[in-house]
Amino acid sequence: MLRRGRQRTGTLDAALRLAAAEQEAQRARDQLRAAIEAMPEGVVFLDEDGRYILWNRQYAEIYAGSADLFKVGELLEDQLRIGVARGQYPEAVGREEEWLARRLALLANPGGRHEQLLADGRWIMIEERRTDDGGTIGIRVDITEMKQREASFRLLFDENPLPMCLVDPESLMVRRANTAACQHYGHDDAAFRTLSLLDLHHPESRWDLFRDAWGTIAADKDRTWRQLRADGSTIEVTAFARQLTYEGAPVVLTAFVDVTERRRSEERMTHMARHDPLTGLPNRLAYGEFIVEAVSRARIAGQHLSVLLIDLDNFKTVNDTLGHSVGDELLQQVASRLRECLGDDCFVARLGGDEFAVLVPVAPGSVADEQIAARLIANLSTTAIVGGHQVAAGASIGIARMPADMDVAEQFLKNADLALYRAKAAGRGTFRHFEPGMDEQLQRRRHLEMDLRQALVRGELSLHYQPLVNLQSGRTSGYEALLRWTHPERGSVPPADFIALAEETGLIGDIGRFVLERACADAAAWPEDTKVAVNLSPAQFRNGGILATVMRALERTGLQPSRLELEITESLLMEKSESALATLRALRALGVGISMDDFGTGYSSLSYLRSFPFTKIKIDKSFIRDLHTSPDSQAIVSAIVSLGRSLKMTVIAEGIEDPADLALLLAEGCVEGQGYLFSVPLPLDQLAPHEGDAADAEDAAA
Numbered sequence: 001m002l003r004r005g006r007q008r009t010g011t012l013d014a015a016l017r018l019a020a021a022e023q024e025a026q027r028a029r030d031q032l033r034a035a036i037e038a039m040p041e042g043v044v045f046l047d048e049d050g051r052y053i054l055w056n057r058q059y060a061e062i063y064a065g066s067a068d069l070f071k072v073g074e075l076l077e078d079q080l081r082i083g084v085a086r087g088q089y090p091e092a093v094g095r096e097e098e099w100l101a102r103r104l105a106l107l108a109n110p111g112g113r114h115e116q117l118l119a120d121g122r123w124i125m126i127e128e129r130r131t132d133d134g135g136t137i138g139i140r141v142d143i144t145e146m147k148q149r150e151a152s153f154r155l156l157f158d159e160n161p162l163p164m165c166l167v168d169p170e171s172l173m174v175r176r177a178n179t180a181a182c183q184h185y186g187h188d189d190a191a192f193r194t195l196s197l198l199d200l201h202h203p204e205s206r207w208d209l210f211r212d213a214w215g216t217i218a219a220d221k222d223r224t225w226r227q228l229r230a231d232g233s234t235i236e237v238t239a240f241a242r243q244l245t246y247e248g249a250p251v252v253l254t255a256f257v258d259v260t261e262r263r264r265s266e267e268r269m270t271h272m273a274r275h276d277p278l279t280g281l282p283n284r285l286a287y288g289e290f291i292v293e294a295v296s297r298a299r300i301a302g303q304h305l306s307v308l309l310i311d312l313d314n315f316k317t318v319n320d321t322l323g324h325s326v327g328d329e330l331l332q333q334v335a336s337r338l339r340e341c342l343g344d345d346c347f348v349a350r351l352g353g354d355e356f357a358v359l360v361p362v363a364p365g366s367v368a369d370e371q372i373a374a375r376l377i378a379n380l381s382t383t384a385i386v387g388g389h390q391v392a393a394g395a396s397i398g399i400a401r402m403p404a405d406m407d408v409a410e411q412f413l414k415n416a417d418l419a420l421y422r423a424k425a426a427g428r429g430t431f432r433h434f435e436p437g438m439d440e441q442l443q444r445r446r447h448l449e450m451d452l453r454q455a456l457v458r459g460e461l462s463l464h465y466q467p468l469v470n471l472q473s474g475r476t477s478g479y480e481a482l483l484r485w486t487h488p489e490r491g492s493v494p495p496a497d498f499i500a501l502a503e504e505t506g507l508i509g510d511i512g513r514f515v516l517e518r519a520c521a522d523a524a525a526w527p528e529d530t531k532v533a534v535n536l537s538p539a540q541f542r543n544g545g546i547l548a549t550v551m552r553a554l555e556r557t558g559l560q561p562s563r564l565e566l567e568i569t570e571s572l573l574m575e576k577s578e579s580a581l582a583t584l585r586a587l588r589a590l591g592v593g594i595s596m597d598d599f600g601t602g603y604s605s606l607s608y609l610r611s612f613p614f615t616k617i618k619i620d621k622s623f624i625r626d627l628h629t630s631p632d633s634q635a636i637v638s639a640i641v642s643l644g645r646s647l648k649m650t651v652i653a654e655g656i657e658d659p660a661d662l663a664l665l666l667a668e669g670c671v672e673g674q675g676y677l678f679s680v681p682l683p684l685d686q687l688a689p690h691e692g693d694a695a696d697a698e699d700a701a702a
């Protein structure tokens, strides 16, 4: 009884222990289930044969297409087969057995991760591991969003028209390059993967990459680099870099914008802004900048500089007579000659028009600047063939020195300009140094110019007339028209003080027209046999239109062309201008008389007499002034008178003041005379009756 009782008690205990153990196991299973249900991933437990033990709701949701068949003890392999049959795995379609074999092999050797595409488009990442009891725990993570992001990135990267690379931030090796990068650099993707960012850099600018520091680039800083293409050509790119993670590793996404063309056009624009397009020389702007820097450097270093301001003597004539294209070609040739003549240490620029400037470093006390100026003048004076014509540019040069003349850049050119003005006034083809006081003279000249511009408008210009007397008959054969300027404050301004200024400033055009029209109009009222002589300056020929001006004056006033005499000087013929000679011939053909003024003062007067058939030669007053006391002057006057007779040209002597000189001229047979002995130049309303005055003077000479 007791034994049976003990047996019963033992069985009960065992049953109780079992129940308790089962309870414990159930509690553990419940806890495990609760734990895996709380996990966001799908979780599945399989036994050592690959049969289902446990899975959570997320797992069932992922495989909703076959979850109805999930049962404890069922083989995962069977579920996979059913899933394949139901079309749950698109990657298996058409190669079902192969897919299953691969999947089961992964299941049999768990430990890694792989991805799986489901029929509804979701991507699942599977990670399987062995458990201690030989079973398997499987984790399923929905990576659909990540896969979409990756696909978008790939699309953005691969299809991007901008060249892009993924670069390893440590080694700078290119991990991937997109199609645009392959096309742009000329490397294929495989070649790219063997290159580092340094290999893309131009050897001379590799330092840029180090200087920019990769860390700085990665910190969203954009840089412009010089790089090389596969064919060796150089390009300039702006690189945009951003740090990101690619396939689980940090990379720097680098996009390159090719700025080669933009840079080139910027360089072209900068070059154009600072260079003269015609000659390629630096322009006034570049010169101004250069001189400021050079002066400040020279001041610090105690060096000396000279500015040579060059103005071409014959440019305007070439331009006006041969046309602008010849003028342009002349400027180009001058620029080449300047480059050839000057050393590398000289800076040459075209400041505009026919004005060039050279900056020359000189040793203290040296006259190297003068030697250069002389060399340039000699070179530019030699004839060149321009547009099929023989042309000598000729040049005048103004020199200013630093620090001798000043040490401020702005004053440098101004002083050279003043010196240039002096060089031109000295007859051109020469150079002059700046001298203190020049500025004051220039100011005076500018004021005079301003007043002269107003003179015509305000009616301050008028004509005086000086008789031209027939020495044999004593009759007044005509009058020379001489310009007079009466300024309200300056008073009477002599022509010698303003004619040259009018020529240089171009005002001679308007003034010359006024003189011609006034003189023709006044002469039209004189007796029919009385002529009028009008002075023409070479500048009126250079600017063209003189023929038309004369014709218009004759037409408007009705004066017979044969009653007009134009006085020209040798300087016009010295210019050897074909067009000036052609104009003279046309005027002569009209019937207008042409008189050579100041004869004997030029260098080769006789040769000019062959260039053109003058109607009259006027012996310069310098030979008449001392005629009766100078045997030399007598010989010259005698020669000119006989020359005129042989060439059938009337000879007139100007500046007759002394009756003794008149007597000698009469004895030589000089035809006409002019001078204070007969009359000073007078206003129209004070002209004496023609015949009386001259006869009186001749009586005095007898």
Ligand SMILES: Nc1nc2c(ncn2[C@@H]2O[C@H](COP(=O)(O)O[C@H]3[C@@H](O)[C@H](n4cnc5c(=O)[nH]c(N)nc54)O[C@@H]3COP(=O)(O)O)[C@@H](O)[C@H]2O)c(=O)[nH]1
Pocket: 466, 480, 481, 482, 483, 494, 495, 496, 499, 515, 535, 536, 537, 567, 597, 598, 621, 654, 655, 656, 657, 674, 675, 676, 677, 681
């Ligand atoms: N292009 C133009 N030039 C002109 C015009 N009007 C004048 N001029 C030129 O200016 C120069 C000075 O002229 P001006 O002061 O009028 O002197 C003239 C005469 O007054 C002077 N002269 C005349 N007789 C005597 C004399 O007996 N003695 C003496 N010392 N001087 C005298 O000579 C000047 C005339 O010279 P020329 O022209 O050579 O006959 C002068 O070069 C003028 O040509 C103008 O409208 N246009």
